[in-house]
Amino acid sequence: MSTLLRASDLAKKPVVTFGGEDVAQIKDIVYGANGGRVEAFTLAGRGLFAGPLKTALPWPAVVGLGPDAVIVESEAVFVPRDEVLASAAASSGGAGVGDVLGSEVLTDQGTALGRVRDVVIGILPGEQAEADVVGYEIDPAETLNRGQQTLLIPLPDTISASGTHLMVPASATQFLTDNMEGFGNAVDAFRRQLHEGAV
Structure with a gap:
């Protein structure tokens, strides 16, 4: 499975060039069509009083993503x-690229599972590495009887979103976990089950 990280872990992460220059920091994540893939990052300046920059970092230009920094060749x-935001909005028909935090997660049978606290991103290894949204961290609904502990729920390859609701197959509830370390296996097993069921 890919390397997993929470979207919130990327916020404010410094962007550093091969030459060691600290050129920006991550501000927000721009998701592509249906919120299923990371397309780019908006940027902020570095320093206490630095604000948002008018530039963005496309995902394909990221050459390394570690625990302490995002690495790029140069500021070039x-x-x-605005180009990145317009492109992302166009690819999703003008919807679905916004913030999903706080949105209610429902199964396709209408069961409320909870509200999104964070987005889990999987970074697939390889030369043209992709960053996909593979799950949500949710504050569970009381009806789940799982207490207050946040839960991780895997997502299918394509995400269904409408307004303030996010839809997942009911079978996703079999793979709910509170363990980030084992979550990659849960995502793989869930997606495999969906594909086998579709054959």
């Missing part, structure tokens, strides 16, 4: 922020 890979 940055693109105008």
